[in-house]
Amino acid sequence: xxxxxxxxxxxxxxxxxxxxxxxxxxxxxxxxxxxxxxxxxxxxxxxxxxxxxxxxxxxxxxxxxxxxxxxxxxxxxxxxxxxxxxxxxxxxxxxxxxxxxxxxxxxxxxxxxxxxxxxxxxxxxxxxxxxxxxxxxxxxxxxxxxxxxxxxxxxxxxxxxxxxxxxxxxxxxxxxxxxxxxxx
Amino acid sequence: xxxxxxxxxxxxxxxxxxxxxxxxxxxxxxxxxxxxxxxxxxxxxxxxxxxxxxxxxxxxxxxxxxxxxxxxxxxxxxxxxxxxxxxxxxxxxxxxxxxxxxxxxxxxxxxxxxxxxxxxxxxxxxxxxxxxxxxxxxxxxxxxxxxxxxxxxxxxxxxxxxxxxxxxxxxxxxxxxxxxxxxxxxxxxxxxxxxxxxxxxxxxxxxxxxxxxxxxxxxxxxxxxxxxxxxxxxxxxxxxxxxxxxxxxxxxxxxxxxxxxxxxxxxxxxxxxxxxxxxxxxxxxxxxxxxxxxxxxxxxxxxxxxxxxxxxxxxxxxxxxx
Numbered sequence: 472x473x474x475x476x477x478x479x480x481x482x483x484x485x486x487x488x489x490x491x492x493x494x495x496x497x498x499x500x501x502x503x504x505x506x507x508x509x510x511x512x513x514x515x516x517x518x519x520x521x522x523x524x525x526x527x528x529x530x531x532x533x534x535x536x537x538x539x540x541x542x543x544x545x546x547x548x549x550x551x552x553x554x555x556x557x558x559x560x561x562x563x564x565x566x567x568x569x570x571x572x573x574x575x576x577x578x579x580x581x582x583x584x585x586x587x588x589x590x591x592x593x594x595x596x597x598x599x600x601x602x603x604x605x606x607x608x609x610x611x612x613x614x615x616x617x618x619x620x621x622x623x624x625x626x627x628x629x630x631x632x633x634x635x636x637x638x639x640x641x642x643x644x645x646x647x648x649x650x651x652x653x654x655x
Numbered sequence: 656x657x658x659x660x661x662x663x664x665x666x667x668x669x670x671x672x673x674x675x676x677x678x679x680x681x682x683x684x685x686x687x688x689x690x691x692x693x694x695x696x697x698x699x700x701x702x703x704x705x706x707x708x709x710x711x712x713x714x715x716x717x718x719x720x721x722x723x724x725x726x727x728x729x730x731x732x733x734x735x736x737x738x739x740x741x742x743x744x745x746x747x748x749x750x751x752x753x754x755x756x757x758x759x760x761x762x763x764x765x766x767x768x769x770x771x772x773x774x775x776x777x778x779x780x781x782x783x784x785x786x787x788x789x790x791x792x793x794x795x796x797x798x799x800x801x802x803x804x805x806x807x808x809x810x811x812x813x814x815x816x817x818x819x820x821x822x823x824x825x826x827x828x829x830x831x832x833x834x835x836x837x838x839x840x841x842x843x844x845x846x847x848x849x850x851x852x853x854x855x856x857x858x859x860x861x862x863x864x865x866x867x868x869x870x871x872x873x874x875x876x877x878x879x880x881x882x883x884x885x886x887x888x889x890x891x892x893x894x895x896x897x898x899x900x901x902x903x904x905x906x907x908x909x910x911x912x913x914x915x916x917x918x919x920x921x922x923x924x925x926x927x928x929x930x931x932x933x934x935x936x937x938x939x940x941x942x943x944x945x946x947x948x949x950x951x952x953x954x955x956x957x958x959x960x961x962x963x964x965x966x967x968x969x970x971x972x973x974x975x976x977x
Contacts, residue, residue: 541685544697544727544957554660555958558685594694 476650480607480625480633483644489622490519493604494526496620500602501571508567508598509537512576512588513559516540518637519606520575536564540574545587567596573620577635579605582616607646609633661958664776664783667792668833676834680802682954683947689726690949700727700960703760708750709786710736710766715921715945716786716796720763723952729761747771751779761959764788769826782959787826795955796920797830799948801838803940804875806947807916812839817869819903820879820928821850821890827920828879832860845869846879846901849890866901870911877918878903881928894927905932914938921945 481489501507504527511520517539524535541559543549574588585603592601604620609627623646625633630651638644661675668676689697705724709717717733724731739750751762761782764772769789776783787793801811808814816835822828822844835842836859844851845863856862863869869876881897891897908915917929917939925931934941 544689544699549699555682555960558682560685561688590698594692594696596693 477634478648479645480648481623481646486606486622486644486646489606490522491526493606493620493622494523494530497523497573497602497604498527498531500619501573504531504533504535506569506571506599507535508564508570508572509535510540510563510572510574510588510592511537512574512584513539513541513543513561514640515635515637516574516576517559518639519577523575523604538562538564540588540591542584542587542591545591547583547587561591563595567592567598570598571600571602572598573602573604575604577606578633579603579608579616579618579621580611582612582614585616586614606635607633663959664772664785665794665955665959666773666776666783666785668794668797668830668837669792671794671837673837673839676798676801676837679798679951679954679958680805682958683798683802683950686950686953686957687947689953690722690946695726696728697726698728699957700724700729703727703729703960704758705729705731705761705763705956706754706759707731707733707786708754708762708764709734710747710764710771711787713765713786715948716765716793719945719948720784720786720795720952722949723956726949727953727956729956732759747775748778751775751781755779755781761956784955784959789826790824790829791826792830792833793826793920794830795948795952796827797834798955799944799951800827800831800877800918800920801834802947802951803918803944804840804916806943807940808874811835813841814875815841815843815873816875816877817843817845817863817873818877818879819845819866819869819901820881821885822846822855822879823850823852823890824882824885825879831877832858836860843869843872847891847897850885866903866907867910870903870907870915873915874913875916875918876903877920878929880920880922881924883924883927898927902926902928902930903933904930905936908933908936908938916940918944 509520509524511517520537524537527535539560539562541561543556543558602619605618606622607625608618608621609625632649634647634649636643636645707717707720721731759781763784763786764775765786766788769791771788772783772785785794804814805811818828818831832842843861843863845866885891886894915938917933919929919941923929923934
């Protein structure tokens, strides 16, 4: 068995700076907070959306509506998964019609999760615009989907993966590059 | 994150472990929200064909299953015993095999014979879900009752639940008893001696001869339907006497030390087993049970729907989901 091999890409301070920059970019993209809604994708996207919303609130002094989206039931590989994935909470804050929805997720990879999220959001209403904000873009897209806001671009080789850890769920803020086979 | 498997069929709660029951209840939680959406539909079972095979009259259960199936985007066909080839003498297995030859994925079956669901599940490849078989079990009713108790009391362990009425003939009672005991509830039964199964104490169930004692003991009363033909069969002297002795009335509940949660699997006989003031009262969760029924059935369909693990391995090689 090979030794666990973890390289820290972002430590807690770097992650915090990345989120602050992302919060500013969200504000610019949405031209303020008037129609802004942040939707985090379960699970870690929900925490990240919450952090970005709080950063915006500190700067702007207004409450930013945020929600959570679990895309499990919209996955295109549900047929192929053996034991069924546990489904998380979906919570949409009010009607989405006319809103600028910013989807927040931890890692952007194949784009299939975002495809599912777009389909699911469409069943909740017709936002005037949907944007995509991710902490890490690791490349490897299988669908024509691109992010609007990226915290960090990471080049990932074969046999490696990106782990995003957040204080609320994992006890610390950190983004790691992990060699496959290492314990999660 | 993946969940422990459930097996091919859902025949009864007797066959499930506490963890499997908890998995179904936990999976039902997010499905409650789906029914509150503007578009009450998710694509999880797109392309699956489900046959609702009802050899016995049913409104609530059949409609609840049908809503659950449709809200998961499955295609559904309803087959009732009357007006089908069953009337012409076709056997259960032949009916099911003919349906399978049309490439179906799941069968939801209600049948007057105990054991029919398991019998069918052992003979066809499709998933089989028991929607009530004779006096045996009605597992999705048991599950929705568990979910409703958990919603109301925040837990099931340690809650005292008394089943009132015709326990002897009730598949709802049987599924409730198995599910409640597995999840650590205390279970009681109350009714005329003629309608309580002999030796039920051996399962760890308390027996109450008087409804007043049951009310004093319980946190939850699950009032079972009294089938009126029981009177003709001599199990009870008369409906009026039954109501006088065992009816769950507002007067009786007023004497209880604490508010009592009132459940009923429906359809209700108002003024026979339950007083209208109780059924419509502030502690009745009878309509919550109906709402939860759809969520629980969605959870069961989702968890049983044939995943194809062999395709999962192929998908892993090609990246898979992030």
